[in-house]
Amino acid sequence: xxxxxxxxxxxxxxxxxxxxYNVDGxxxxxxxxxxxxxxxxxxxxxxxxxxxxxxxxxxxxxxGPPVADIALRQAQQITDADExxxxxxxxxxxxxxxxxxxxxxxxxxxxxxxxxxxIVFSGHRASDGETGQTGPxxxxxxxxxxxxxxxxxxxxxxxxxxxxKRLVTLQGFDDIIEEVEAPLPVFITIDPSYKPIYNKVSQHxxxxxxxxxxxQRVENYKxxxxxxxxxxxxxxxxxxxxxxxxxxxxxxxxxxxxKANRKTEVIDIQNSNALKSVALKLIxx
Amino acid sequence: xxxxxxxxSEEGKYRNLYVVIEHVDGKLVPVSLEMxxxxxRLIDEYNARYxxxxxxxxxxxxxxxxxxxxxxxxxGADVVVxxxxxxxxxxxxxxETKVISQISQDSNVARQISPQSxxxxxxxxxxxxxxxxxxxxxxxxxxxxxxxxxxSDINKLVISDLDIRHEHKTKGKTIRYPRTLEMYxxxxxxxxxxxxxxxxxxxxxxxxxxxxxxxxxxxGVFAAMAPDSQRKGRILKYSPKFDQEDLKIKVLKREFLKxxxxxxxxxxxxxxxxxxxxxxxxxxxxxxxxxxxxxxxxGISLPLSKRPYQLSESINLKYMIPExxxxxxxxxxxxxxxxxxxxxxxxxxLAGMKESEFVISVNSDENAPIKDESDILVNARIEDFxxxxxxxxxxxxxxxxxxx
Numbered sequence: 302x303x304x305x306x307x308x309x310x311x312x313x314x315x316x317x318x319x320x321x322y323n324v325d326g327x328x329x330x331x332x333x334x335x336x337x338x339x340x341x342x343x344x345x346x347x348x349x350x351x352x353x354x355x356x357x358x359x360x361x362x363x364x365g366p367p368v369a370d371i372a373l374r375q376a377q378q379i380t381d382a383d384e385x386x387x388x389x390x391x392x393x394x395x396x397x398x399x400x401x402x403x404x405x406x407x408x409x410x411x412x413x414x415x416x417x418x419x420i421v422f423s424g425h426r427a428s429d430g431e432t433g434q435t436g437p438x439x440x441x442x443x444x445x446x447x448x449x450x451x452x453x454x455x456x457x458x459x460x461x462x463x464x465x466k467r468l469v470t471l472q473g474f475d476d477i478i479e480e481v482e483a484p485l486p487v488f489i490t491i492d493p494s495y496k497p498i499y500n501k502v503s504q505h506x507x508x509x510x511x512x513x514x515x516x517q518r519v520e521n522y523k524x525x526x527x528x529x530x531x532x533x534x535x536x537x538x539x540x541x542x543x544x545x546x547x548x549x550x551x552x553x554x555x556x557x558x559x560k561a562n563r564k565t566e567v568i569d570i571q572n573s574n575a576l577k578s579v580a581l582k583l584i585x586x
Numbered sequence: 587x588x589x590x591x592x593x594x595s596e597e598g599k600y601r602n603l604y605v606v607i608e609h610v611d612g613k614l615v616p617v618s619l620e621m622x623x624x625x626x627r628l629i630d631e632y633n634a635r636y637x638x639x640x641x642x643x644x645x646x647x648x649x650x651x652x653x654x655x656x657x658x659x660x661x662g663a664d665v666v667v668x669x670x671x672x673x674x675x676x677x678x679x680x681x682e683t684k685v686i687s688q689i690s691q692d693s694n695v696a697r698q699i700s701p702q703s704x705x706x707x708x709x710x711x712x713x714x715x716x717x718x719x720x721x722x723x724x725x726x727x728x729x730x731x732x733x734x735x736x737x738s739d740i741n742k743l744v745i746s747d748l749d750i751r752h753e754h755k756t757k758g759k760t761i762r763y764p765r766t767l768e769m770y771x772x773x774x775x776x777x778x779x780x781x782x783x784x785x786x787x788x789x790x791x792x793x794x795x796x797x798x799x800x801x802x803x804x805x806g807v808f809a810a811m812a813p814d815s816q817r818k819g820r821i822l823k824y825s826p827k828f829d830q831e832d833l834k835i836k837v838l839k840r841e842f843l844k845x846x847x848x849x850x851x852x853x854x855x856x857x858x859x860x861x862x863x864x865x866x867x868x869x870x871x872x873x874x875x876x877x878x879x880x881x882x883x884x885g886i887s888l889p890l891s892k893r894p895y896q897l898s899e900s901i902n903l904k905y906m907i908p909e910x911x912x913x914x915x916x917x918x919x920x921x922x923x924x925x926x927x928x929x930x931x932x933x934x935x936l937a938g939m940k941e942s943e944f945v946i947s948v949n950s951d952e953n954a955p956i957k958d959e960s961d962i963l964v965n966a967r968i969e970d971f972x973x974x975x976x977x978x979x980x981x982x983x984x985x986x987x988x989x990x
Contacts, residue, residue, distance in 0.1 A: 315892040339892070399730065432738040437679070437726035446835050447679045449723045464838075469677075469719040471608070472805035473616045479676070480839040493908070539792050543754045547735025547796035551748075551781040556772060556933045561958035562940065570966035570974065579946060579962065580978040583880045586853040586922040586944075 303357040303456070304413050306421045307348045307380065308405050308439065311365050311372040312338035335368070337375035340424025343491050345379035347454070348422045350497035352381065353507045355456050360384040360412040364393055364404050367528075374522045381515035384413060385522060390530035392542045400545035402438035407534040409443060419485045420456075420463065421445060425493055433490075440488030448483060450492045461485045468492050598704030600711040600797045601696065603629055605663070606686060606728075607646040608677070608720050612654060617716035618644075619661045619810035621803050624743060625714060626662035626811055632745055636765065640711065641665055643699055647685055647826075649675035659819030662811045665699050669824045676837045677720050683727040685826040690732065690798070698822055709734070710798040712767055717802035725802045735784030737801040741914060742770035742779075750785060757789035767799040772914070774888065776932025806918045807937070847909045849883050853922040857885035857912050857939070861928015861949065861968050866895040870905060872972035873927060879979050885912040885919070887929050913938035928968045931956030 313333040314320060321332035337345075348359050359382040363369050366389060373385040388408050396404070409418055421440070426433035440447035454465035462482050469477040499505055518525060531538060539545060568575040603625050608615040625642045633639060644663035646654055648670065655666040669685050689695055696707040709732065715725035717739045729736040745767055751760040769782045784799040849855055856877050862869040877884050886905060893906045912919060913935040924942035929935060931947075931954055939945070940959050947960040950967045957963050964971055 315889070316894050316896075320894060397735065398726070399733070399735065402730065433722050434726040434736060434738055437723045438730040441683070441727045441730035447723060447727060448835070449679070450719055471610060471615050471718050471720065472716075474610055474613075475842040475844055477610070478841045478843060479837055480841075481835055481837050483835040539794075544787070544789075544792045547733075548737060548782050548784045549752060549755065551750075551768065551783045553778055553780050556777060556779045558955055558958065563945065563959060563961050565957050565960050566962050567952060567957075568962055568964045570964060570970055576964075576974060576978055577982075579964065580975055580982055582944070582946070583854065583923065583925070583975070584979060584983055586880075 303351060303355050303419045303458075304416050305348050305351055305357045305359045306409050306412050306418045307341075307344050307359065307361050307376060307382075308409070308421065308423045308436070309341035309344065309361060309363045309372050309376050310338045310424065311335050311363065311369040312341075315339075335371065337372040338424060340426060340491075340493055341372065341376065342379060342424075343493055343495050344422040344424045345376045346497055347451075347489070347491045347495060348420075349380045349511070350499075351420065351456060353499065353504050353511065355458055358383045358413055360386060360418075362386040362388065362405060362408045362412065364388040364396075364401055364408070370522075370526060373526065374519055377522055377525065378515055378519045381511040381518060382525065385526045386412065387526060387528045388530075388534060389528060392531045392538050395543040395546065396541060397546035397548045398432055398434040398438050399547055400541050400543075401435050402442050403540045403545055404534065404536060405435070405439045406442040407536045408529060409439070411529070411534065417486065419461075419487075421486075421488045423488070423490050425450070425490050436488065436490040443488065445486050445488040446483050447488045447490075448481065449490045451489050452478070452492045452495050454489065456485075463487050463489070465489065468494065598706045599708045599795070601700055601703055601707060602641045602643050602710055603712040603714070604643045604645055604690060604710040604798070605714045606716075606721065606724065607644050607654070607658060608716050608718070609646070609648060609651065609654060612648065612651055614654065614657065615716060615718070615720075615805075616810070617718060617721075617803065617805035618658075620805065620808040621714045621716065622658065622662040623810040624803070624808040628712075628743060628745055632765070639700075639702070641700060643667060643710070645686060645689055647674045647682055655821040657813070659821070660813040660815050660817050662817075663819055665820045665822060667695065667699070667822045667824050669826045671826060671828075673828060673833055674826075676840070677724075678835055678837065679723055679727055680832045680835060681828065682724055683731055684829070684832055685824075686724070686728050687731045688826060689824055690728075695822070695824060699820075708795075708797075711765070713798040713800035715800070715802045717804050721802050725800060729798075729800050732798065734796045734798055734800060735782075737769040737771055737782035737784070739804050739915075740769045740771050740782075740801040741804050741807040743801070744768040744770075748783070750783075752785075754789060754792065755785050755787055757791070761788050767801070769799075769801045772934050776888065776913070776934040804914050807914060845909075847883065847917075849885065849917055849919045849921065852881065852883040854880055854882035854925065855885050855912070855919055855921045855923075855939075855942075856880075856882040856925040856927060857887065857929060858890070858927040858968070859887035859929030859935075860889055860894075861930075862890075863895065863928075864967070865969050867897055867901065869928075869969055869972065870897070870901055872969075872976065876972060876976055876979075879976065882923075882925065884910065885917070886910045887932070887935050888913055888915050891916075911938075926956050926960070927971075929956055930954045931959065
């Protein structure tokens with residue numbers, strides 16, 4: 302049995318109908334619904350895969366306001382998690398990635414009765430913040446080796462190793478698929494392209510069984526929910542939230558429009574001659 | 587009005603701008619040279635303004651890389667610190683984090699770099715990484731080790747003296763922060779710019795130094811210097827100390843994949859954005875048809891890679907993928923014709939397409955920002971435009987070699 306953790310994030314729902322943009326093209330946060338972030342959901346799929354293939358206890362953690370329990374509930378639906386942890390305290394507010402990692406580290410160390418976590422999963426990056434820094438920084442603070450952009454993995458239970466494929470994308474180079482092995486424990490961020498593959502009948506059966514169990518658990522998800530604040534996590538207030546953040550947001554401005562670089566001919570769609578010239582241009586580029 | 591209530595004397599604790607270089611098997615990743623170009627520009631201005639002699643320091647790790655050092659000098663580095671070892675052949679996060687952190691904090695290395703470094707040296711003043719599959723994670727773990735601040739995905743940098751008044755940093759007092767790196771980061775929509783600062787806590791209750799001021803830089807944004815083979819610089823070899831614990835991750839195999847989406851071999855790129863939203867599935871099918879007629883590769887704007895629409899899985903997997911994104915978060919292209927379908931033209935997108943020879947955009951908003959980069963703007967909804975243009979093309983050339 303493995304002990305697995307997933308750290309997740311509540312994010313704006315970017316799907317059409319739920320997302321709302323201001324007239325200037327910026328996100329209207331007040332009008333946009335929040336959900337479990339899509340990258341967090343992929344990390345949950347990966348943890349569930351590990352549970353089905355190896356057997357595992359799963360604990361989910363998130364830092365956020367009390368409403369972030371929606372994200373935990375959605376994560377439980379995917380993973381059939383045994384434990385949900387909400388790290389919520391006004392002193393955590395305004396944290397940058399380093400101060401967030403401090404809280405997540407403390408939270409992970411308390412998961413599953415303080416037992417050693419074998420693999421921590423996290424999403425590639427949040428859709429709204431998009432820094433992609435919180436995962437690796439949490440890994441570093443935990444002292445776990447970090448594997449990023451994982452697109453496929455399996456666990457060798459006898460050797461206690463993870464064998465993983467990573468997608469490395471670099472400007473000006475063909476993509477690299479790198480196969481690595483790492484002894485447990487390890488911290489993994491899952492690439493958005495990850496898709497679990499279940500190719501044994503026993504895995505399919507386990508999938509159905511645990512998803513059904515997850516459905517029942519989710520109906521009473523509060524029974525699985527533990528809430529922590531700064532005091533119960535035993536974090537030093539100087540290292541979390543705004544006081545523990547090296548960085549601040551100094552200002553936010555609209556990106557100035559670049560100078561017009563081309564003379565633009567505006568064409569009306571009714572103008573068939575103009576449309577014909579566009580067609581000719583496209584035929585003979 | 588600045589209240590000098592706290593001493594802001596640095597006493598030589600910080601010095602120089604370190605650029606962490608990336609390469610694949612000894613071939614430099616272009617962002618490394620772009621970072622050196624920007625570092626050179628910033629440090630030259632800095633030295634002139636503050637009457638200093640701080641340096642651009644390139645840090646490069648690997649195996650068989652001594653030939654890179656001179657190249658880095660020709661692209662703007664004053665000093666190259668390189669660590670050469672079989673264990674550093676492939677980029678591995680843990681060991682690279684340790685070695686870079688050692689180099690950054692070693693006061694002997696600092697003295698070799700700048701003989702005028704004081705014994706009080708503890709950290710680089712500034713630090714740059716590439717915002718890509720290697721640098722994004724490496725910057726995170728290095729700055730976690732150095733316990734300082736990091737801004738990601740930066741596309742503009744300014745050094746200035748700032749008067750800051752902040753509840754926590756300064757306890758509400760106004761304090762001057764000299765030589766502060768303003769790090770500009772475009773948000774995901776491409777319409778907002780956030781300036782991130784990494785500031786020491788000068789509030790006596792939470793007093794703490796936060797240096798280096800570090801960021802990861804978007805590839806393709808800054809210009810590399812024209813290489814000057816006559817440029818002089820110094821090359822320092824660093825012998826890293828390894829802990830066996832840090833070498834446990836093994837790279838078993840590496841495979842290079844040909845890019846699935848090859849924009850460069852197409853004369854026309856047809857991209858679509860949120861303008862497809864009225865009838866997304868239908869519009870994408872029409873775009874697919876058009877692109878076959880004119881032999882175009884299909885691109886998308888960044889918001890579409892987040893899959894905002896309910897679409898069939900086959901369309902999602904084929905089109906709504908990061909590999910197709912044009913812009914600073916994706917590919918930078920320069921086709922003969924760029925066709926922008928329902929793309930409003932966020933700055934990040936424009937950066938990816940503005941080198942195109944000829945730009946035709948289709949937008950229902952005649953004043954959308956894309957206009958400034960368009961040679962022709964067809965003022966129409968794309969669901970109205972697509973059937974008409976397909977019809978028109980088929981009238982002119984009923985059969986094409988590109989049709990299936």
